[in-house]
Amino acid sequence: xxxxxxxxxxxKIVPVLLLFLYSTFAQAQEPLAVESPSPSPESLTEKNFFKxxxxxxxxIWTGPFHMNRNxxxxxxxxxxxxxxxxxxxxxxxxxxxxxxxxxxxxRVSRNVSEIGSVYATGTFAGAFFLVGHLTHNPxxxxxxxxxxxxxxxxVIVGSALKLxxxxxxxxxxxxxxxxxxxxxxxxxxxxxxxxxxxxxxxREYGKDRTALxxxxxxxAAAVSITRYSGRKHFLSDVLIGSAIGYGLGNxxxxxxxxxxxxxxESSTIxxxxxxxxxxxxxxxxxxHTGTYGAALGWNx
Numbered sequence: 001x002x003x004x005x006x007x008x009x010x011x012k013i014v015p016v017l018l019l020f021l022y023s024t025f026a027q028a029q030e031p032l033a034v035e036s037p038s039p040s041p042e043s044l045t046e047k048n049f050f051k052x053x054x055x056x057x058x059x060i061w062t063g064p065f066h067m068n069r070n071x072x073x074x075x076x077x078x079x080x081x082x083x084x085x086x087x088x089x090x091x092x093x094x095x096x097x098x099x100x101x102x103x104x105x106x107r108v109s110r111n112v113s114e115i116g117s118v119y120a121t122g123t124f125a126g127a128f129f130l131v132g133h134l135t136h137n138p139x140x141x142x143x144x145x146x147x148x149x150x151x152x153x154x155v156i157v158g159s160a161l162k163l164x165x166x167x168x169x170x171x172x173x174x175x176x177x178x179x180x181x182x183x184x185x186x187x188x189x190x191x192x193x194x195x196x197x198x199x200x201x202x203r204e205y206g207k208d209r210t211a212l213x214x215x216x217x218x219x220a221a222a223v224s225i226t227r228y229s230g231r232k233h234f235l236s237d238v239l240i241g242s243a244i245g246y247g248l249g250n251x252x253x254x255x256x257x258x259x260x261x262x263x264x265e266s267s268t269i270x271x272x273x274x275x276x277x278x279x280x281x282x283x284x285x286x287x288h289t290g291t292y293g294a295a296l297g298w299n300x
Contacts, residue, residue, distance in 0.1 A: 049149065052256060056153050059255070078243060085236035092235055093175035096228070109230030116190030116223035121151055121197045128201075139261050143204045150196035150252040154245060158189045161240075170231045177234050188233040191241030192248070194223040199249025203257070220245070 085092075114120060129144025131137065168176065168183035177185070198220040206213040224242045227233045233241070 046145070049145065052149060053152050053156075056149070056252065056255065057156060060153070060157065060251075082236055082240055085234070085239055089177045089234040089236055090175060093170050093177070093231075096231070097175070106230055109226040109232075113190055113223050113226040113230055113232065115219065116194035116227070118151065118155065118189075118193060121193040122148070124197060125151060138258070139204060142258060142261065143201060146204075146252050146256055147197045147200045149256065150200055150245075150248050151193055153248050153252065154192040154196045155189070157244060157248065158187060158192050158241070161187055161244075162189075167234075167237070170234060175234075185233055186237045186240070187244060188224065188227045188237045188241030190227050190232075191220075191224040191238050192245040194220040195242050195245025196249040196252075199246050200253055203250070203253040 125144050125147035127144070128140050128147060132139070132141025132144055162184045165179050165186040166182050166184070167179045167186040168181050169185045170177065172183065179186070195217075198216040202213045202216045206216065220242070224238045227241075228235055228238050
């Protein structure tokens with residue numbers, strides 16, 4: 001009976017899984033192969049926000065019709081990992097209960113995982129937009145808008161998958177994790193939110209800032225893990241939610257990021273480096289004395 005149930009889930013869920021995962025990952029990677037023009041400033045204004053979301057949804061839902069051989073690089077390992085976790089979800093849930101089913105862990109997990117709630121991530125995105133708007137900082141403003149756009153896309157995609165799968169939450173029926181039984185466990189919406197926003201911020205500000213990217217993705221990973229340790233989701237729910245969030249964040253950034261911001265930023269750095277107030281640095285070495293050092297010089 002268990003084999004039949006698992007087989008049924010595979011044949012019903014895997015096509016849906018590939019649909020959304022391909023759409024988010026492949027669409028996100030497509031602009032990297034062919035340089036796309038930078039979006040016009042008008043396309044990034046508030047009035048076009050929902051128009052952009054509709055455009056995103058069209059691309060996401062039609063993406064599977066454009067699959068190619070390169071997609072197996074991510075599709076096969078991810079699908080294999082998802083199937084493995086589906087097959088072992090009941091066992092890992094039972095182990096979790098057996099080795100520490102206590103209120104303290106639930107409380108800590110709940111508090112940490114709330115970082116990925118729509119309210120928290122939405123407030124984070126709104127803060128970026130507000131600060132960028134008030135300080136006339138175009139990058140901060142764009143970060144807020146793209147994060148909000150990724151969140152809306154995530155809610156739509158996550159809700160569609162929840163409605164299609166209807167998987168029971170871990171506390172229901174002793175952690176059986178049945179699909180098509182009126183639940184809302186698959187995938188983890190908090191993981192989608194956390195990873196989509198973290199990816200947007202990392203793409204905007206994480207270039208050459210490894211510590212920042214580690215902090216952002218580490219926080220998203222903590223949200224994902226605590227959704228499992230707090231018995232809100234199974235491991236497979238968390239994995240797929242994280243993958244969808246990461247894919248959506250990259251997709252939205254690649255599609256709507258204004259690349260002129262990067263050129264302006266590079267130009268500003270170049271002006272600073274060539275400013276008369278910035279010293280010229282030249283190495284010095286004394287072959288006879290065996291000494292070395294650096295000389296600073298200013299041109300006025």
